[in-house]
Amino acid sequence: MNLLINLLSVLFVLVALLMVLVILMQRPKSEGLGAAFGGAVTENIFGAQTTNVLVKFTTWLAGIFFALTFGLSVLYAHRGTGGESAFRRELMKQQAAPATTSPAPATPQASPVSSPASSPIQASPASSPAPAAQPTATP
Numbered sequence: 001m002n003l004l005i006n007l008l009s010v011l012f013v014l015v016a017l018l019m020v021l022v023i024l025m026q027r028p029k030s031e032g033l034g035a036a037f038g039g040a041v042t043e044n045i046f047g048a049q050t051t052n053v054l055v056k057f058t059t060w061l062a063g064i065f066f067a068l069t070f071g072l073s074v075l076y077a078h079r080g081t082g083g084e085s086a087f088r089r090e091l092m093k094q095q096a097a098p099a100t101t102s103p104a105p106a107t108p109q110a111s112p113v114s115s116p117a118s119s120p121i122q123a124s125p126a127s128s129p130a131p132a133a134q135p136t137a138t139p
Contacts, residue, residue: 005075012068019061026054 001075001079005072005079008068008072008075012065012072015061015065015068019058019065022054022058022061026058
C-alpha cells in the first residue's frame with residue numbers, strides 16, 4: 001500500500017510540473033508568459049496549430065491530475081482506517097490487560113436476589129402500606 005502511495009505521489013508531482021510547463025507555453029491573447037519561451041518556438045515544435053494541441057494536452061493533464069488527487073485521497077483514507085496501526089494495537093493491549101489481571105471466580109456466589117432461602121425475608125417498599133396523608137387545618 002505504501003509503495004503504491006509513493007509511486008502515485010511521484011507521478012502526481014511530475015504531472016503537476018508538466019502541467020505548469022504546458023500552461024506557461026500556451027500563448028495568451030496578451031502575449032504574457034507564453035512569450036518568455038519565444039514567439040515561434042512552440043509553433044516550430046508542435047506545428048502551426050499549437051494552441052489546439054496545448055489546450056488538449058492541458059485538458060488531459062488536468063484530468064490525470066484530478067484522478068491522481070482522488071486516488072491518493074482514497075488510498076490515504078484507507079491506510080488510516082484499514083490495517084493495524086500502532087494506536088489500535090496500544091488500545092487492544094490496554095483492553096486486554098485488565099481482563100487478564102482480574103479473572104472470574106471459579107465458583108459462582110449466590111446473590112441475595114437469586115437465593116431467597118438464605119436471606120431473611122424483608123418487606124419490599126412496594127408491598128408495605130404507605131402512611132396516609134394527614135390533612136392540615138388552616139386557621
